[in-house]
Amino acid sequence: MDYFEAVQEGRRRVNKAASVLQDVTGPCHTMLFLKLGIFDWTPVGEEMLQKTIPGKGSTAALVVCDSDGNAKAMSEWLPAERVNECSKLLEARGITAFHGEVKLPI
Numbered sequence: 001m002d003y004f005e006a007v008q009e010g011r012r013r014v015n016k017a018a019s020v021l022q023d024v025t026g027p028c029h030t031m032l033f034l035k036l037g038i039f040d041w042t043p044v045g046e047e048m049l050q051k052t053i054p055g056k057g058s059t060a061a062l063v064v065c066d067s068d069g070n071a072k073a074m075s076e077w078l079p080a081e082r083v084n085e086c087s088k089l090l091e092a093r094g095i096t097a098f099h100g101e102v103k104l105p106i
Contacts, residue, residue: 003041007033010043017048017064017072024089025062025075025082032070036103044070049098050090052083062086069100 001009010033021028035042045066053061053074060083062075075086091097 001041001043006041006043010034013044013046013066014072020048020090020093020095021062021064021073021075024086025078028073028075031063031072031074032103032105035066035068035070036105044072048072048095050087050095051098051102052087053102054080060084062090063098063102063104064090064095065098065102067098069098069103071102071104074104 014030014033018028018030032044035044045068047067048064051063051065053063055061055077058080059077060080061077062083063071064073065071
């Protein structure tokens with residue numbers, strides 16, 4: 001797959017993840033279109049898994065990632081209780097927890 005095709009497919013997958021996340025958390029940010037650590041142009045995976053990222057104080061963010069941990073969408077920093085509620089809503093939609101380390105573009 002060439003770069004342009006990989007980015008277009010990755011963008012489609014990221015936008016789908018962002019739409020699902022935005023439905024439960026409100027505003028969110030798109031993240032990676034291409035997989036990190038791969039030496040060819042590979043779009044992020046189609047899988048949708050979730051992970052809570054602890055923040056400062058009593059805040060957290062919710063990330064939707066693929067099975068390799070490539071972050072596709074991330075919520076804004078929210079109160080940790082709100083993120084736990086949103087995580088349960090995603091779980092009810094079939095988006096299970098990711099137990100590895102999430103790869104963020106920072």
